[in-house]
Amino acid sequence: MAITFSKDELKNENELKNEKGRSNMSISLDQIDLIMKRTNATYTEAKDALERSNGDIVEALALLEKEGKATRRTNINTTQEQINTYVDTLKTTHFVLSKDDHDYIHAPLIAVLVATVLCFHVSVIALVIALICGFKIKLTDKITHNVRFSNDDFMKS
Structure with missing residues (x-):
């Protein structure tokens, strides 16, 4: 049954x-x-x-x-976002080489880094000579011109 x-x-x-x-x-x-x-x-x-x-x-x-409620997270997106953030920071940060309130070089940091990589020996020699001659090196924000780094700060510590 x-x-x-x-x-x-x-x-x-x-x-x-x-x-x-x-x-x-x-x-x-x-x-x-x-x-x-x-x-x-x-x-x-x-x-x-x-x-x-x-x-x-x-x-x-x-x-x-x-x-369809789950979307996979990929490290590619987060890595790509981090790279974009770094590149944007390099674009908005400027390298300033000045002496006696006159800017001799005022360029985006990314351009200075590319030139340094391509001509490393020349860049290092020029940087050492500039520091010996009393030039000031600053990294500033492009928009507000706030100083992010200055060799004066480095010399004080």
Whole structure:
């Protein structure tokens, strides 16, 4: 004799099993944080995925990806953003070589660094001669002209 269940009875049975499974498992904040960091999911999305996967992190990640709620974080984007930030800083910072309130060189720091790399020996010799002759070297902000670094500060310490 076979026992048969109606669709509603099966549905209720599955819901009871899910409720039992959820009440027995404990989801920690560390698990939720890990899911959030790996997928850029919100707190509630991460918690819900963990609950549906009975606390299994890998299964929760797979669920979020299937639903399209998870976008993978790539180090390429963050690295590219960091590189762009450094390049922007180099563009907005100016190298100023001055003596007696007269600027002899006022150029973007990135251009000075490229010239230094291409003509290293000449650049170092010119820099040493300029310091011996009493020239002042400053790194300033392009927009506000605030001094970020000056050889006067270096000589005081």
